Amino acid sequence: MLAQIISPTRAGALACFIMAACVAMIVPPNSARAADPILIGFSAPLTGDAAGSGQEALDGAKLAVAEINAKGGILGRPVQLVEGDDRCDPKDAALVAQKFIAQKIAAAASHYCSGAALAALPILREAGVLYVDWGAVSSKIPGSGYDRLFITIYNGAQPGVYAADIAVKTLGMKNSPWSMTAPPPMPNSPPRSRNTPRSWGPRSCCPAISRRATRIFRPSSRR
Numbered sequence: 239m240l241a242q243i244i245s246p247t248r249a250g251a252l253a254c255f256i257m258a259a260c261v262a263m264i265v266p267p268n269s270a271r272a273a274d275p276i277l278i279g280f281s282a283p284l285t286g287d288a289a290g291s292g293q294e295a296l297d298g299a300k301l302a303v304a305e306i307n308a309k310g311g312i313l314g315r316p317v318q319l320v321e322g323d324d325r326c327d328p329k330d331a332a333l334v335a336q337k338f339i340a341q342k343i344a345a346a347a348s349h350y351c352s353g354a355a356l357a358a359l360p361i362l363r364e365a366g367v368l369y370v371d372w373g374a375v376s377s378k379i380p381g382s383g384y385d386r387l388f389i390t391i392y393n394g395a396q397p398g399v400y401a402a403d404i405a406v407k408t409l410g411m412k413n414s415p416w417s418m419t420a421p422p423p424m425p426n427s428p429p430r431s432r433n434t435p436r437s438w439g440p441r442s443c444c445p446a447i448s449r450r451a452t453r454i455f456r457p458s459s460r461r
Contacts, residue, residue, distance in 0.1 A: 275318035276311070278303070279338035281331060281348035281358065282373075284323040291350055295372065296321065299347060326350060328357035335361040343367060352376035352394070359384065 280299050282292035296319075303317050311317055320341055322334030331354035338346060339361065345368035349355035355374035359382055362369045368386045371379055375394035380387065405411045 273315075275316045277318055277320050277341060277343040279320045279322060279334075279341075279343040279346040279348060279367075281322040281324045281334045281338070281346065281354070282350050283326040283354075284321070286325040286327075288326045288350055291373070292323075292326075295350065322348075324349070324351075324354045324358070326354050328353045331355070331357045332361060334358065338362075339365045339367070345369070347372060349374040352379065355379055359387075 278299075280296060282295050283289055284292045284296065299319060303319055306312065307316050320338060320343055322337060324331035324334050331349070331351075335346070335358035346358075346362055347370045348358065349371055350373035352374040355371055356376060356378055359369070359379065363382070363384050363386075366386065368388075369384065370388045370390060372390050375391055377393050380389060380393070
């Protein structure tokens with residue numbers, strides 16, 4: 239549901255734009271030759287089960303970097319992505335983070351999976367690297383207290399509360415231990431009697447929530 243609002247492509251691009259703004263504030267203008275690129279580490283699952291989302295995010299990051307560089311880069315220096323394939327695996331994520339530090343990245347716009355993010359975070363934190371989390375949702379990430387951390391995505395505890403809020407306030411559902419009352423009719427749905435209660439279990443209520451939420455949060459309706 240929320241993924242329709244923040245797609246991996248948009249998340250990757252947004253992370254790089256935020257990173258560019260932050261780097262501009264901390265990198266001294268004369269700290270290196272103008273020709274030297276500012277390196278941004280981008281860790282994502284580029285292979286494996288979540289590779290589709292990782293590749294989408296990387297495409298968004300590349301578009302953002304191209305736009306930033308077309309406008310003169312950051313303080314006159316070009317931005318360059320350093321790609322890392324963490325496969326959503328904590329061990330691989332830690333290795334990628336160590337590679338980033340060895341390559342002297344200025345910042346990291348990284349992670350789709352929480353396990354990968356939590357494995358890399360201590361390494362990035364020890365090196366004092368700016369870190370924008372664009373996809374990992376574990377509450378332990380902001381709970382780390384790292385003061386150079388920025389997050390562009392919702393907290394993992396929020397989607398369930400959000401869906402329940404829509405079910406009750408928008409769809410008019412009333413919950414009980416055994417059933418739900420039917421929501422108001424969907425637009426263009428066949429007529430039915432409001433006086434005829436019917437039992438609603440997980441298989442029947444969830445599609446209704448999904449259909450209505452799709453209408454509410456379809457990206458084209460938010461432009």
